[in-house]
Amino acid sequence: MTGNAPTTDIAITQQDLAAAFRRFIDAEYVISDAETQRVYECDGLAAYCEMPMLTVLPENTEQVQQVLQLCHQHNVPVVARGAGTGLCAGATPNQYGVLLSMAKFSEILEIDSAARLARLQPGVRNLAISEAAAEYGLYYAPDPSSQIACSIGGNVSENAGGVHCLKYGLTVHNVVQVKLLTVEGEALTLGNEGLDGYGADLLALIHGSEGLLGIITEITVRLLPTPECAQVILAGFASVKAAGDAVGEVIARGIIPGGMEMMDSFAIEAAEAFAQAGYPVAAEALLLCELDGSVEEVAEYVDSVTAIFNELGATSIRVSQSEAERLLLWKGRKSAFPAVGRLSPDYYCMDGTIPRGQLAHVLTEINRMSTEYGLRVANVFHAGDGNLHPLILFDSSIDGEFEKTEEFGGRILELCVAVGGNITGEHGVGLEKLRQMPAQFNDAEISQFHALKFAFDPKGTLNPGKGIPTLKRCQEYRTLKQNADAVQGGHKHA
């Protein structure tokens, strides 16, 4: 793998660095042998593997500080890792560097119920926050699909989303304070326990920065009162366009659902086979619309949304009548990825965003490309916020099929940019989407990102080679693209 070597020469051997770490970290938590390190070779995107030089699992902030100081002194790259559930190869180790696992930072430090805040170590699992807050009638809103396993530190690093973003926002909207260590090991606190401070919003800048700007050691999130009531409406439609129009009409009538998810026919079939939730398998598209709030509000809006769906030609409508039924209806959607995964040896999950009005066009194009590449695609869509997850089915044991899949995926992302969207809504760039960054940003913008990275990390040792492509790579991309376009143009004229 190229591009992730540090800019300055590393000034220490693996053995010496391991010995230095063992002076202040339990020897058991300084891992230098290949076999034990194997579990860290990739994150949730297993297509990208790399062995780290050394893995450490510090147990407190002082140890992290010392790790950073040593690495900074010797120009050693540092890659932070949470639960390793990320989907963009953002936590792929660096072969010349230290993999800094934050797994030991798993403590909920405080549930400040009166202020509706939770103070957390970065390794706390997303779902564990809501579980701990439940006894106070509170919960943490962002709920990425991986919420059982993913850590809050990783959520901040990728600015994770979920199925409730339109109403409740992303991670960045639900975090009030982050403590982090700079690459030099200095402690910084960004944000406060109130809302909004004086000066430029560095707290926002940290969100989605993929471990390139600092190492997060503590996070304070906002908790919300658990809604009195939530009901979900399941509706089938005869076309993706009809379902898209129905979403638009709900919003035009002034209703902001807690969640609004769409699945296409292939995804419906797969999810139903997996979860037996009673999904309308004959429908071309399915909507799951969740309304939450006070009992009266939910009752009023369930009536309105049901009426809208009927007006706009829903082929079936089912409203959850109990909490068990609501959870069952969600189960199909929440297990859509593994459900689709069962139909194929491998699947590749894309993460583009588009203006909602472009959905029918984008799905038509994806279907066309699906035929062109001979690869099946199931589509799952956060319809409320325009975040599209096409799942491309492939078989990595067939020579060249992953490369073909990546190319197909890349073209989907370029299509998203072309219709006014972008290449990633919530999964991040990591190593995976470096190739598509030049489709969204020009060289001056990419250079601006590098300058911001330099502001925090002048030697470029924090997660090097991730998130922002080198300008050289951008130029290569543009040349390739021009050539490809010229070839395609040539075909058209032929």
Added chain:
Amino acid sequence: MPDISTQLLEQVQTALAEHSTLDIRGNRTKTALGRASAADSVPLDLHAHSGIVNYEPGELVMTARAGTTLAEIDAALAEHGQMLACDPRRFGGQATLGGSLATHQSGPARPWYGSLRDHVLGVRLINGRGEHLRFGGQVMKNVAGYDVSRLQAGAMGTLGVLTEISVKVLPQPDYSQTLIKTCDIFDGHTLSQQLASSTKPLTGMTWVDDTLYLRLQGSQQAVAASTRQWQEAYQTTAIEPEQGTQFWQQLREHELDFHRQPAGHSGSPKLWRFSINPRTGPFLTGERWLVNWGGAQRWISGEYDLETLGEHAQASGGEVCLYESSDGTEERMLMTHPALRRIQQNVKAALDPRGIFNPGRLFSWL
């Protein structure tokens, strides 16, 4: 409405060539916020760079040039029953979208609806190298590249010239009801804490001059039911809709009696803003307070210093700033942490390496 970004870009390039600095201006409504830019800075006027570029009500997104007035934006949104849910201070409608983001505005519903920073989806800006760049987008989610758009919130133009901004907009609530209860600051605090965790459709909670004001917004049935329940449980009184609307507007615009306090001995009143943990009990109780956002934001005015108030703020998990003052030379916030100062200077250098934008506007040392 004209797009004058080409002229703006030329002015920035001229400043670079002539080694001059620029004082970025919209409609000059917020000169009392933050410090004054260095006196020899050349005005860079954005008020003519205005107009709504794109508004898709079905997408809940509006894109407008930075000099667009909030009056123009409100009017366009109202036609479709939508609003800027972050509810920035309007200054008689003359505040611009760019200035509102640069000063990180938000209204009484901030804890429930978010601030302008929360609603920004993307920006175009001219950096200090004289490049016109685009960050973020016009969709709700975007994690490609660093979040340069939200970084601009509160930067007061020190990190570039905002030229175009895309924001998320939301439907206006069907129905609003304001409830009041007469109580002192201690009882107001206790009741606020109780109600803040409730599941009712709360979008405002402010205590000022021995009255707690509560706003409920949402579907008519939900608001009506909650109003009845709170009247019974807490002896709150529902006030007339016009009265309620007027209160929240005056609160947002800093036009309540509280804001019209007589000038101190230095000439004009200084207004201090605390951003602190909302459960913090009342302190400096001899003073006249305005407690907003269920306790997360608190205001006093008068002759204080940042050190004294800063101790109270720190003890409450937050910070204090001199929010409004006619003296443009005073420091507005203490930033003593060396690493934090260095990072801010580095971030400034990353976007504005020659320091041409609003020198001294945010901090004397930036």
